[in-house]
Amino acid sequence: MSARPKVVIVGAGFGGLQCAQALIGEPVDVLVIDDRNYHLFTPLLYQVASCLLAPSEITTPLRTLFRGAPNIRYRQGHVEAIDTNAKSLTLADDDVLAYDALVIATGSVTNYYGKSDVRAQALGLKDLGEALRLRNHVLTCLERAVIEPEGDDRRRHLTFCVVGGGPTGVEYAGALAELVRLVLPREYPDLDHRDVRIVLVEGTDRVLPAFAPRLSAYAKQALERLGVEVRCNSLVASADGRSVTLVDGTHVPTYSMIWAAGVQPADPLDGATAASSGRIAVDDHLRVVGAEDAYAIGDVAAGRDHKGATLPMLATPAMQEGRYVAREITNGPSAKPFRYRNRGTLATVGRSAAVGKIGPLQLTGFIGWVVWLTVHLYYLIGFGNRVRVLARWAYYYVRLERPVRIIARANDP
Amino acid sequence: MSARPKVVIVGAGFGGLQCAQALIGEPVDVLVIDDRNYHLFTPLLYQVASCLLAPSEITTPLRTLFRGAPNIRYRQGHVEAIDTNAKSLTLADDDVLAYDALVIATGSVTNYYGKSDVRAQALGLKDLGEALRLRNHVLTCLERAVIEPEGDDRRRHLTFCVVGGGPTGVEYAGALAELVRLVLPREYPDLDHRDVRIVLVEGTDRVLPAFAPRLSAYAKQALERLGVEVRCNSLVASADGRSVTLVDGTHVPTYSMIWAAGVQPADPLDGATAASSGRIAVDDHLRVVGAEDAYAIGDVAAGRDHKGATLPMLATPAMQEGRYVAREITNGPSAKPFRYRNRGTLATVGRSAAVGKIGPLQLTGFIGWVVWLTVHLYYLIGFGNRVRVLARWAYYYVRLERPVRIIARANDP
Numbered sequence: 001m002s003a004r005p006k007v008v009i010v011g012a013g014f015g016g017l018q019c020a021q022a023l024i025g026e027p028v029d030v031l032v033i034d035d036r037n038y039h040l041f042t043p044l045l046y047q048v049a050s051c052l053l054a055p056s057e058i059t060t061p062l063r064t065l066f067r068g069a070p071n072i073r074y075r076q077g078h079v080e081a082i083d084t085n086a087k088s089l090t091l092a093d094d095d096v097l098a099y100d101a102l103v104i105a106t107g108s109v110t111n112y113y114g115k116s117d118v119r120a121q122a123l124g125l126k127d128l129g130e131a132l133r134l135r136n137h138v139l140t141c142l143e144r145a146v147i148e149p150e151g152d153d154r155r156r157h158l159t160f161c162v163v164g165g166g167p168t169g170v171e172y173a174g175a176l177a178e179l180v181r182l183v184l185p186r187e188y189p190d191l192d193h194r195d196v197r198i199v200l201v202e203g204t205d206r207v208l209p210a211f212a213p214r215l216s217a218y219a220k221q222a223l224e225r226l227g228v229e230v231r232c233n234s235l236v237a238s239a240d241g242r243s244v245t246l247v248d249g250t251h252v253p254t255y256s257m258i259w260a261a262g263v264q265p266a267d268p269l270d271g272a273t274a275a276s277s278g279r280i281a282v283d284d285h286l287r288v289v290g291a292e293d294a295y296a297i298g299d300v301a302a303g304r305d306h307k308g309a310t311l312p313m314l315a316t317p318a319m320q321e322g323r324y325v326a327r328e329i330t331n332g333p334s335a336k337p338f339r340y341r342n343r344g345t346l347a348t349v350g351r352s353a354a355v356g357k358i359g360p361l362q363l364t365g366f367i368g369w370v371v372w373l374t375v376h377l378y379y380l381i382g383f384g385n386r387v388r389v390l391a392r393w394a395y396y397y398v399r400l401e402r403p404v405r406i407i408a409r410a411n412d413p
Numbered sequence: 414m415s416a417r418p419k420v421v422i423v424g425a426g427f428g429g430l431q432c433a434q435a436l437i438g439e440p441v442d443v444l445v446i447d448d449r450n451y452h453l454f455t456p457l458l459y460q461v462a463s464c465l466l467a468p469s470e471i472t473t474p475l476r477t478l479f480r481g482a483p484n485i486r487y488r489q490g491h492v493e494a495i496d497t498n499a500k501s502l503t504l505a506d507d508d509v510l511a512y513d514a515l516v517i518a519t520g521s522v523t524n525y526y527g528k529s530d531v532r533a534q535a536l537g538l539k540d541l542g543e544a545l546r547l548r549n550h551v552l553t554c555l556e557r558a559v560i561e562p563e564g565d566d567r568r569r570h571l572t573f574c575v576v577g578g579g580p581t582g583v584e585y586a587g588a589l590a591e592l593v594r595l596v597l598p599r600e601y602p603d604l605d606h607r608d609v610r611i612v613l614v615e616g617t618d619r620v621l622p623a624f625a626p627r628l629s630a631y632a633k634q635a636l637e638r639l640g641v642e643v644r645c646n647s648l649v650a651s652a653d654g655r656s657v658t659l660v661d662g663t664h665v666p667t668y669s670m671i672w673a674a675g676v677q678p679a680d681p682l683d684g685a686t687a688a689s690s691g692r693i694a695v696d697d698h699l700r701v702v703g704a705e706d707a708y709a710i711g712d713v714a715a716g717r718d719h720k721g722a723t724l725p726m727l728a729t730p731a732m733q734e735g736r737y738v739a740r741e742i743t744n745g746p747s748a749k750p751f752r753y754r755n756r757g758t759l760a761t762v763g764r765s766a767a768v769g770k771i772g773p774l775q776l777t778g779f780i781g782w783v784v785w786l787t788v789h790l791y792y793l794i795g796f797g798n799r800v801r802v803l804a805r806w807a808y809y810y811v812r813l814e815r816p817v818r819i820i821a822r823a824n825d826p
Contacts, residue, residue: 036820037552037556037818037819037820038818038819038820038821054467054468054469054470055467055819055821056467056816056817056819057467059819059821061600061816061818061819063596063600063601063818064600064816064818066600067599067600068599070602073602073603075556075559075560076553076556076559076560076820077560093560095560124824127824128819128821129821129822129823129824130824132821132822132823132824133823133824133825135823136823139450140489143450143488143489146488146489147488147489147490147506147508183476186480186481187474187476187477187479187480188476189483189486190486391804403469403474403477404469405450405451405474405476405477406450406451406468406469406472406474406541407449407450407451407489408451408468408472408541408542408545408823409542409545409822409823409825410542410545410546410548410549410821410822410823411537411540411542411543411545411546412546412822
């Protein structure tokens, strides 16, 4: 038996993975539990959905990441319940595991805001399975449109309603517009690419509401140049699979409602200690309020910045929190509370245009895009992936290609 | 209305695609119909199933292949019935299409020889969906084995029974053995790779029975060096999902029966004009016997060589037949019957070992493997794919990596 403390990390997204990697070689035994056997680089997920990248280019097997790290173990599994008093957790296969320290890093899932009709009709864009389904769906719509005679039903197949004007919605709408623009004229001689309609619906008065108004205005313009209809101050009232109805009564006839309108924490504590945001309440050392030796980080946790504002659900805070918690576990509780360093935010609007805020700098256009590209390539985990993705991007950037246009699914029984 | 003859090609595998490409720019209007929107390079499918290549690396979208060819159209669809008298075909969506000339190139599907228990339990390796399912399945078995305590059930998860000692079975068994050998010791510290058992079951007295006995012996040795148990003169009697029973009474406890024991023609004429092999009977001009202006090529057709022997179900004869039929359609019926030129056959047994017969030459070992690599890269369709796949192969060859080890599926509703 090992006398080394047993650390269990639930979730291998940005936060959980950073925490595990910071614990490599430390005098603790770490078990990382995740349903998925890979780390997913979610900021580029929309490029899988829009046929530019293959799934294997934005994923790395977790076991590869922990290779050569004898104190880190991985287990595929789903955590059903956590007992913070007994310091144990129960997996979906009924196994019960004890821990000395727990890191909850389960991230977030798509939020349908309780609308069951929307949930039933929506195409999500939050995990790899959803991105693959969306890719297959869009390509199938194009193939069906070719067969349909000109008219309402053809146009319905060629209309795509993207809900949510945050980074995911804006990036996907831009990438979809480019896909259509690059591919249709060359490869769908029977379709008129002007029949394609992409509508972006945003609830507030501007897209990318977390960015400065100037950057929002630039993003809106860039989207409109790509042919995207941007509808701000607009919400989805209902959806029936053949059309989306907005609260102002507008009908958008479409078979495709892409839902990028928000996420909610995937809380394994079932809200037992949730803050008002639904995220797990943590103190300034990221300890779960009311529980001993349990930490929560990333999207699932309500971490705060030094002004007391809840941190955004993004990769950067999750990663910083993961490293902080690893230090706390290794060195014991410190005097220093967690302090978030905002290094900026970026979003891209199609090829060679992006908006960003880095410190006092506001970036737009090509320079913004180069910065976006550099940052994303830098963070793409695994040396092999980074080189390959860069090579592919360069190649397809020049060739204006969207290579991964295959309708493919595993033949599950 | 165009007065140009309308050619319909059903199936875009090796035969159908070669035929379509040979008709580019000719004075005919071609419609290619296939369920799948991509051409699949089936000879490398086992590498998708064994985590070396991604699906996008062995597929090319059909519309990309026909880009810039205004006389070739693609339609996604499944042909339900063909009326060779009326010269028309019916699609699954009930559309009826007329043709002036028809090329049936629907290929083949896995043959379970009427064994329904085998069909229900088997993992196929004939199309992309099956390969992805097999990849996910094998990776899931490894993850389950980690969780199981040492004993029967763990070993059951680590036993893989590959049925069929033809090229597909031999190549997959070799690739699976290498996957286990490369990945387990480095990434599964809780598993002993000696607990892994790969059994290859072949009905005849040697593996690769279509090759010379010397090459079969070499392949068997190479497999055994990789730790594969080769059982010749052996057939599957039954399978129940927890074990495979051979006709001699041997039980192989396993959750994994990979079925590479044979294929059967995917005949859209439902055997109406089938030869004894079940393949569509054709004359020496590859015309369907008893039908006017209808040709059949590739796996689905019983084409013959100049000695009267039915051609093997392989890519090379299909491609040659496709080009021949394209010429017959363009130039009108010729005096020359179809003549198959046997350029040789190749099969690989793991990394850096292959067997092959090219004219009078019998190749084995590393030289065989280099020839195998060259030929396959040459035929991998699409310049982009070829360069990328070569680059990846070189990289992973040196690094002994199997990068695409992700358990991923599209979230279908």
